[in-house]
Amino acid sequence: MVDVSQHKLVPEHILLDDPEEIEEVLEEYNVSKTNLPKIRTKDSALPEGAEPGDVVKIVRESRTTDRAVVYRLVIE
Amino acid sequence: MTEYEHVDEDVRAITEDSELPQRLREQVYETVDDRGGVTAEQADEIVQAVESRYLDTRVDPLDPVGTVSAQSIGEPGTQMTMNTFHYAGVAEIDVTQGLPRLIELVDARKTPDTPMMTVHLEDEYAVDRERAHEVVWSIEATKILALGDVSTNVADMLVQIDLNEGTLLERWPTIDDVEEIAARIAETIEDALGVETRRTGTVIEFGPSEPSYRELLQLVEELREVVFKGIEDISRVVIRKEQLDDGEEEFVLYTEGSAFGDVLEIEGVDASRTTCNNIHEIYRNLGVEAAREAIINETMDTLEEQGLDDVNVRHLMLVSDIMTNRGTIESIGRHGISGSKESVLARAAFEVTVNHLLDAAIHGERDRLDGVIENVIVGKPVSIGTGDVDLRMGSFSPTQPSD
Numbered sequence: 322m323v324d325v326s327q328h329k330l331v332p333e334h335i336l337l338d339d340p341e342e343i344e345e346v347l348e349e350y351n352v353s354k355t356n357l358p359k360i361r362t363k364d365s366a367l368p369e370g371a372e373p374g375d376v377v378k379i380v381r382e383s384r385t386t387d388r389a390v391v392y393r394l395v396i397e
Numbered sequence: 398m399t400e401y402e403h404v405d406e407d408v409r410a411i412t413e414d415s416e417l418p419q420r421l422r423e424q425v426y427e428t429v430d431d432r433g434g435v436t437a438e439q440a441d442e443i444v445q446a447v448e449s450r451y452l453d454t455r456v457d458p459l460d461p462v463g464t465v466s467a468q469s470i471g472e473p474g475t476q477m478t479m480n481t482f483h484y485a486g487v488a489e490i491d492v493t494q495g496l497p498r499l500i501e502l503v504d505a506r507k508t509p510d511t512p513m514m515t516v517h518l519e520d521e522y523a524v525d526r527e528r529a530h531e532v533v534w535s536i537e538a539t540k541i542l543a544l545g546d547v548s549t550n551v552a553d554m555l556v557q558i559d560l561n562e563g564t565l566l567e568r569w570p571t572i573d574d575v576e577e578i579a580a581r582i583a584e585t586i587e588d589a590l591g592v593e594t595r596r597t598g599t600v601i602e603f604g605p606s607e608p609s610y611r612e613l614l615q616l617v618e619e620l621r622e623v624v625f626k627g628i629e630d631i632s633r634v635v636i637r638k639e640q641l642d643d644g645e646e647e648f649v650l651y652t653e654g655s656a657f658g659d660v661l662e663i664e665g666v667d668a669s670r671t672t673c674n675n676i677h678e679i680y681r682n683l684g685v686e687a688a689r690e691a692i693i694n695e696t697m698d699t700l701e702e703q704g705l706d707d708v709n710v711r712h713l714m715l716v717s718d719i720m721t722n723r724g725t726i727e728s729i730g731r732h733g734i735s736g737s738k739e740s741v742l743a744r745a746a747f748e749v750t751v752n753h754l755l756d757a758a759i760h761g762e763r764d765r766l767d768g769v770i771e772n773v774i775v776g777k778p779v780s781i782g783t784g785d786v787d788l789r790m791g792s793f794s795p796t797q798p799s800d
Contacts, residue, residue, distance in 0.1 A: 323661045323668045323682075330672065330679065330687035359724035366684030379686055384693075384710050387419045393685075396724060 325365045332381040336368045337392075343376045346392055360393040371395045401426050403434030411440050415448045461769070461781045463719075466712040473705040474499065490635055490651050492674070498699045502692060505720065505728035507677055512630075512655035514673040522665035523647040527570075529636055532665040533650060534568045537634040539626040544568070544582070545599070549617055554608045556616055558582075560599040568626060575599060582625055589623045590616060630654045658682045676726060685721050692717040692726075740764050742771040 325331055337343050347354060360367060360377055371377060375395045383389035404426050412422050425447060429435055435443065456462055477496040493501065493510040501509055516536065522528045541547055545560035565578045572578055576598070583594045583601050594603040605612035633653040638646055652660075657678040661668045673679065674695060680688035696713045700706060719734060720727055727733040735747045741757040741764045756762075764771055769779045778784040 325683050325687075327669045328683055328687065329669055330690045331683050332686050332690075334686070358718075358722045360685055361724040364684040364724070365682060366686055381686070384714070393724070 331366050332379050334366055334368050335378040335380070336371050337376045337378050346376065346378075354394055357392050357394040359396045361397050362395060363397075367395065373397060401430040403430045403432075405434070407437040408435065408440040411437065411444050415444050417444070417448055417451055421447065421451060457782075459780075459782050459785050462715060464769075466715045469708060469712045470700075470716070473700065473703075473708055476705065477703050490633075490653055494699060494702055499696065502676070502696055502699070503716065503720075503729045505676065505726045505733065509675055511653075512673065512675050514631075514650075514652045514655045514657060514660060515671065516634075516650040516652060516660060517667040517670035518648055518650070518665055519667040520665075523667070526636075526648065528665065529648040529650070531570050532663060533634045533636055534570070535627060535663050536631055536650065536652060536660060537627045538624045538629050538631055539568055541620055541623060541625070544625065547617065547620065549613060551610065551613070553604070554610075554613055555602050555604040556613065556620065558601040558620075560601065562599055565599070585623065585625055586620065590619055592616065628654075628656045628659050630656045680726050685724055685726075688726055689717045689721040692720060738768070740766075740768050740771050742766075742774050743768050746770045746774065 326334070337346075343354075354374075354376070357376065362371065362373060368377065373395050377393050377395060379391045379393060381389045381391065408429060409426075412425050415422075417425070425444065429440065429443070474496065477499070478494075490513055491511055492498075492513060497510065516532070517523070518529055518532060522532055541558065544564055545558055548557045548559070549555075550557055560579055560582065562575050565575055566573070569578045579596060579599050579601065583596045586592070586601065586603065587594055590603075592603045592605070594601055596602075603616070605616060631652045631654040635651045635653075637649050637651065639649045640646055655673040655675050655678060657671075657673045657675065658681065660666055661671060661682065672691070676688050676691050676695065679691040693710065693713050696716065697706075697708075697710060700708050700713075716729070720729065727737075729735065731748050736744065738744050738747075741753060741762050745753040745757075757764075766772055766775065766777065767780065769781060772779045
């Protein structure tokens with residue numbers, strides 16, 4: 322299998338396994354978990370061991386700033 | 398962090414203390430460095446000026462960014478050609494461009510009109526023309542007409558294939574024996590058409606089980622479609638030498654037709670740079686984040702190709718963000734974003750008004766009147782910009798102390 326994470330179109334995906342960290346993120350943006358953008362469990366770039374309900378931190382090389390950090394909720 | 402000759406600690410401290418993002422800070426350092434350094438006071442003024450310009454360009458709270466994006470892509474869209482079907486700068490490959498391509502992207506069509514891939518190669522495959530051709534042969538679909546002459550012998554009810562030795566050796570570079578290649582081809586024909594074949598050297602013969610003129614012709618027709626090597630969806634591959642940023646040269650392949658997943662697995666293909674113009678294939682193989690990037694790249698390239706490169710990427714990023722928000726690619730339109738809006742009135746305002754109102758009435762839907770269109774319909778201020786802020790005007794005279 323091809324290592325998807327090596328492709329230049331794929332940004333870094335990090336699984337947030339510390340519930341406190343997730344709390345912090347939700348507080349910072351003042352949203353609930355379900356308001357986050359989603360990512361499917363069958364997504365090829367999803368880190369191993371991610372279950373529905375987990376939150377993935379994505380660090381993009383942004384076109385407008387240097388690095389943009391976004392979060393996606395794992396669903397389905 | 399890059400070191401600058403003329404940027405001292407004071408200037409650095411002042412800049413780092415501002416609200417500027419890293420990229421703008423670097424630009425400040427570079428400019429200051431070019432000018433041969435500045436004093437701390439000058440640096441302070443420069444940074445303040447840059448910062449105020451930067452803060453001005455930020456979106457205000459409650460700004461309707463979606464509407465602004467729609468206008469900013471829509472207006473230049475009117476200047477696009479309706480039907481450009483010319484050969485895009487790259488090689489002789491025909492690519493849909495202009496408005497049709499843009500529509501195709503936001504509609505998230507399952508397959509683009511003209512699918513294509515840009516295949517980058519790794520290591521020696523990228524520099525050696527022979528090795529690069531090996532990859533070409535394992536990608537491009539090879540059909541019988543490329544391998545030899547096909548003739549029909551009506552008297553004996555036979556199809557005769559006279560294979561060209563040179564072509565065989567060229568297309569199967571890993572095998573030296575022509576006999577073996579011919580045997581493989583014969584096998585492929587037997588599997589694909591379900592006939593018995595006879596082979597003498599590079600000549601293959603076969604015919605229908607019962608003598609029938611129609612079946613003979615049918616076999617020839619089917620034979621032309623059989624793929625002997627490569628990937629069926631890829632009809633043509635163009636090889637081009639390109640200059641890299643560091644001055645080195647490498648071979649890059651452009652394909653007509655796409656099979657992104659299959660190509661990534663082929664030996665010699667650089668799976669970290671190879672791309673295709675089908676956003677769904679990117680989504681399937683690389684995930685939703687890569688699809689987001691691909692949509693931005695493709696829309697921006699389409700606009701740039703038409704000389705409309707002054708559309709800010711932020712608008713395209715917004716479109717792409719919305720399209721990939723739910724973890725898959727959704728189109729913008731009736732079947733996608735606009736059709737799945739929560740508000741009944743917003744959906745009704747978009748298309749097929751009566752159906753939406755009727756369905757909503759049957760299911761007893763409620764409308765919370767949060768959005769823009771809903772409030773325009775009912776004649777209330779929209780919750781955007783000043784419409785979302787409650788201001789109360791009071792009066793007091795400055796002479797009297799207010800209590």
